[in-house]
Each structure stands twice: as structure tokens, then as C-alpha cells.
Amino acid sequence: MWIFIIFIVVCVVKILIDWWRPKTFPPGPRGLPIISNILDLKRLVKKTGSHGVAWCQLAKEYGPVVGLRLGLADPLIIVSGRQAVIEMLGRSEFDGRPNGFIFSHRTMGEKRGILFTDGKVWMDQRRFSLRCLKEFGWCGQTMENLILEDAESLKKIIEDTCKEGVVKNFSELTSLAVLNSLWSLLGGYRYDIAKCEPKILDTLRTLNNSIKDSNVSGGLINHLPFLRYIIPGLSGYNAITERYKQMWSFFADEVRSHKESRKLGVYRDLIDAYFKEIETHQHDTESYFNEMQLIAVLKDLFSAGVDTTNNSIGFTIGYLTIEPRVQAKVHEELDRVIGRENLPSIILRASMPYLNATLAEVLRLSNIGPTTIPHRATMDTKLNGYDIKKNYTILANLMSVHQDKEHWGDPENFRPERFIDDNGLFINDSWLIPFGAGRRKCLGEVLARNIHFLFVACLLQKFKFALPPGQNPPSMTGMDGFTLSPPVFNILITPR
Structure with a gap:
């Protein structure tokens, strides 16, 4: 008693x-x-x-x-x-990451990978991933060629889709093409995006559903984790767990396949290189290189890279669809600098200040990542006196x-000209920080910016985007989730 x-x-x-x-x-x-x-x-x-x-x-x-x-x-x-x-x-x-239930549950009961780890685990996995991806050319000519190849494939798919009428979900068309550019580095091969292979489509849909049904605070299960024992269905625990298992299974199968097919001294991609790293550290009792970590790293790079980059392209086409004045100016600049038959190039980016300004304005106004991924205080401290x-x-x-009104003046308006100076040059405004800042700044920023630029340039070279007759402009505030995704609406696409 x-x-x-x-x-x-x-x-x-x-x-x-x-x-x-x-x-x-x-x-x-x-x-x-x-x-x-x-x-x-x-x-x-x-x-x-x-x-x-x-x-x-x-x-x-x-x-x-x-x-x-x-x-x-x-x-x-x-x-x-x-x-x-x-x-x-x-x-x-x-610089830490939260210890909440959901942040370990997503990687099979332990904080693994890059996005939600800290300390030695995070530093080792991040350092390896950066070194490995650079060695495989994610910032070089090889990567640019792969991105352009995917952009060309996407253009052909759009041409075929246009013949059937308006496009109803543009982001679904672009997601596979964006995935290919990233997966060639991670998994060493490329999907035929025209075939829409069920396995990868299911994985993309699972990823999209997971992101849309979550938020950066962790959600109800993270706030009241005991609910998973009492009302696992109503609390969302069952659905969350099933999605995590599906995603984990996809990458575990890829790792297993690579393990069976890899050859000594041959490194096709990040997975092969990671196996080499596991072998190098096999006698190190403090090493965090193992197959579970590898699966988590793949899941993190895949999830963060595909979702945010695809949303950037989707928001860009969305804004240009409802802003024909801006689209016309981008068309004019592309025609003048590149023409309609030559492929865009990263080298020519500096020669297209208005396209750069448009992409910057999209990232500012769409706020795909309204906040950073959650951080955690690693010690008692103060901030602003608290x-x-x-x-x-x-x-x-x-x-x-x-959205700071004092700095931007009219932050609610879509106005690329705010990033153009009096001499017609692009302004790299330090108030624009869509990839975060500091040591935990997004490691895929360079690749994401390159894909965003090359895809949009390729699409605007060949197509004009407009609202179908009688359709009102959609709200561009985005759909809420762990990130903000562009609204789904009909787009009339015509060849130029």
C-alpha cells in the first residue's frame, strides 16, 4: 500500500x-x-x-x-x-542529435547512419561518405554527364506524357530521374526510368508517405512512446514501423547483393568502398563500420537526397507555371546563352544570373526544409540568456x-530580381541558408544544387509550362511533413 x-x-x-x-x-x-x-x-x-x-x-x-x-x-x-x-x-x-524514441526506431533500435547520429559515429560516417562520394565524382564532369543523361531521359518521358494531355503529378515524373543520379554513386547502377520498376517505385512511395506523415519534432510516438504498447494502431506506431521495415529491407537487399557479387580490389560504388572500410577496421574494437551502419548510411543519403532535390525541382516548375513573366525571362536567357540544342553545363552557370536568381528565390520562398534537422545540446549552456x-x-x-521582412522587404512575393544587382549580376545573399550552416550543414549541397540547376535548365530549354485553361493558380505554401513538398496540380506542358 x-x-x-x-x-x-x-x-x-x-x-x-x-x-x-x-x-x-x-x-x-x-x-x-x-x-x-x-x-x-x-x-x-x-x-x-x-x-x-x-x-x-x-x-x-x-x-x-x-x-x-x-x-x-x-x-x-x-x-x-x-x-x-x-x-x-x-x-x-x-551539434548533437536527439535521443528520442523515433530517432533510434527508424534505424532498427539504435541511432545509426549520418542524419541522426553525433559524436564519433557521425564524424566517421560523414568523413567516409564525403571522401567516397568525391572519389566517385559527385562534384566532377562524370557526375554532370550522369545528371544530364537522366535529364534527357526525363525529357523524353515528358514528351510522351504531353501527348496524353496535362500532367497531373509532375513530381512523380521527376523522382525516378533524380534517384538515378544519386543511386549511380551509392549502388553502382542505373534504373531504366521509362520502365518504372515496381521495386524502386514502391520504395519511393514508402519514402514519400513516411516524410509526409512525420515532422521534425518527432511526432506523437516520440512525445509519448508508451502509446505504442496501448494503441499501436491509433498512435501511428504500426504504420511507421511498417514503413521503416520496408525501407530497411530494400537497402539490406542491396547490401546483400553487393556482398555476393563484389570482387577483390574492385570498387563500383559507395557500398563496395564501405565493405573495404569494414575490413580495414575489423580489428578495431571502437570501430562503427559494420553492415547495419552501411544500411543506415544508404537510407540517410537516399532519403535526404531524393526528397529535397525532387521537391526543389517540383517547386521550381510550379512557380514558373504560375509566373509566366519569370518563365519567359528564363527562356530568353537559356536561348541566348546555351541555345535549344546544346546541353547545359555547370561551367555556364555563371553566365545565367537570372536562372540562378530564380532557383535561389524558389529555395527561399518554398522553404523545403523549414528548419534544420533537430539538434541536441551536448552540455548545459545558455542561448540568448536562457x-x-x-x-x-x-x-x-x-x-x-x-521570411524576414526587414531584410527581404516583400518576403511573401516570388521575385527573383531580389537576387540581381544593378549590373545584372547574381547576388549570393548570405541570408539564404536552405542547406543550413555550421558543421552539420547538409553534406549533399553541391550535388543537390547541380541536379537542381541542370534539370531545370534542360526542362526549360525544351518545354513551356502553363496552367490548363480555366484552372486557378494553386497555393504554393507546400504540403506539410518532415519537409515541405510542392502542391499537386495539373500542368499543361508543350514543346517549345
Whole structure:
């Protein structure tokens, strides 16, 4: 009896302590005991339309550093405004990744890979991946040729699709082509995108569903992980687990196939090179190179690379479809600099300031990644005068920087000219940080920018994009998820 009473008292005290906000804790809505700010956040997201806009609304109400408590998870700190964002991203004590349930569940019960690891695991996996991908030419002429090959294949598919009428989901057409450019480095071979192979299509759909049904805060299962035992279906745990298993199985099969077919001294791709790394460190008891880590690295590079790059292309075509004035100026520049028969080239990028400005404006306004991937404080510290305890989760609100009215003037408008100076040259504005900043800046930035530029240049060379007669322009605020994806709407595509 006494044990039960003591247990109840301890629980009540713990709930009250968690609910109480010290003066040095960042300001924010108080919330309710146990669930804390879960309902506050849910209402705000419903009202604003997305988590990204919700974070900006909280910043307007409470300031550049906002503190939330979401269920049983560690407190979530939202950092907004360029000064606070750049400071946070530049401090090594904020370079960790969250310890929440969902961040280990996604990689079979342990934090693995690159995206959601920190410390030695992250440094070793990141260093290897960067070195390996550079050796396989992701920044060179070979990679450019592969990207252009995929862009050419995509153009042929679009030409065939156009004959059947309007295109109803443009991003579905581009996703396989974007995947090919990345998978040639990771898995060493290329898919025939015209055949739409079921295995890879299923994997892409699983990835898309997983991203759309999640958010950077981790979701309900991360906030109240015990729900997976009580209501696994209603809490979303079953659906999440099934998607994670499907994705894991796809990459595990690729690793198994490579292991059976690899030849000594021959390195076809990142998978082969990783096996070599495992062998090199096989007697190192502190090594984090193993097959489970390899599967997680592939999953991370695939997920981050395909989704965000494909969304960048989708948003670009979307904005150009509803902004014919901008599209006409891009067409004119492409015709003048490259022509309609020559292939675009990275070397010629500097000669096309308006196309560069258009791509920059798309990344600014679309905010595909409204925040960085969650960070974690690795020690007790302070930010803007507030206490940030070890293991607090921290989000850098990039949307708040890209929507700052004092800097951009009219941030809500699509206006590429903001990135063009009086001499007609492209302005590389330091306030544009779609790939983050600091040591945890996206490692695939160079490849993503190259794919974005080459694909859009190839498509605009050959096609004109317009709304079908009678169709109203869609909202371009994007569809909420872990990232923002472009809206699905009909596009009339005609050859130029």
C-alpha cells in the first residue's frame, strides 16, 4: 500500500516539476501536465497550415528563443531570426542529435547512419561518405554527364506524357530521374526510368508517405512512446514501423547483393568502398563500420537526397507555371546563352544570373526544409540568456530567416530580381541558408544544387509550362511533413 502511495506521489511531483517553467527556461505556452504543449502545437499547426509557419508564429509571440515541452520527450527549443540561428548552428555544443524514441526506431533500435547520429559515429560516417562520394565524382564532369543523361531521359518521358494531355503529378515524373543520379554513386547502377520498376517505385512511395506523415519534432510516438504498447494502431506506431521495415529491407537487399557479387580490389560504388572500410577496421574494437551502419548510411543519403532535390525541382516548375513573366525571362536567357540544342553545363552557370536568381528565390520562398534537422545540446549552456540543458532538442527556424521582412522587404512575393544587382549580376545573399550552416550543414549541397540547376535548365530549354485553361493558380505554401513538398496540380506542358 505504502509503495503504491509513494509511487503516486513521485509521479505527481515529477509531473509538476516538468510542468513548472523556471525563469531561465525559454518563454512559450504553458501547456498541460503530462502532455504539455502537444495540444497547443496541434492547434497552431491546424491554424497556420504547417509546422514551419507555426514555429514562425511562436517566434512572433514569444521571441527568438521559444521553449516547448511535448509529452515525455526532452524539451524542444525553437530558435528563430538570423542572428540567433547562425549563433546556434555555429556552436559545437549544439551539434548533437536527439535521443528520442523515433530517432533510434527508424534505424532498427539504435541511432545509426549520418542524419541522426553525433559524436564519433557521425564524424566517421560523414568523413567516409564525403571522401567516397568525391572519389566517385559527385562534384566532377562524370557526375554532370550522369545528371544530364537522366535529364534527357526525363525529357523524353515528358514528351510522351504531353501527348496524353496535362500532367497531373509532375513530381512523380521527376523522382525516378533524380534517384538515378544519386543511386549511380551509392549502388553502382542505373534504373531504366521509362520502365518504372515496381521495386524502386514502391520504395519511393514508402519514402514519400513516411516524410509526409512525420515532422521534425518527432511526432506523437516520440512525445509519448508508451502509446505504442496501448494503441499501436491509433498512435501511428504500426504504420511507421511498417514503413521503416520496408525501407530497411530494400537497402539490406542491396547490401546483400553487393556482398555476393563484389570482387577483390574492385570498387563500383559507395557500398563496395564501405565493405573495404569494414575490413580495414575489423580489428578495431571502437570501430562503427559494420553492415547495419552501411544500411543506415544508404537510407540517410537516399532519403535526404531524393526528397529535397525532387521537391526543389517540383517547386521550381510550379512557380514558373504560375509566373509566366519569370518563365519567359528564363527562356530568353537559356536561348541566348546555351541555345535549344546544346546541353547545359555547370561551367555556364555563371553566365545565367537570372536562372540562378530564380532557383535561389524558389529555395527561399518554398522553404523545403523549414528548419534544420533537430539538434541536441551536448552540455548545459545558455542561448540568448536562457538555460539550455544537456539533451534539450533544438530546431533552427530557417523559414524565419527566409521570411524576414526587414531584410527581404516583400518576403511573401516570388521575385527573383531580389537576387540581381544593378549590373545584372547574381547576388549570393548570405541570408539564404536552405542547406543550413555550421558543421552539420547538409553534406549533399553541391550535388543537390547541380541536379537542381541542370534539370531545370534542360526542362526549360525544351518545354513551356502553363496552367490548363480555366484552372486557378494553386497555393504554393507546400504540403506539410518532415519537409515541405510542392502542391499537386495539373500542368499543361508543350514543346517549345
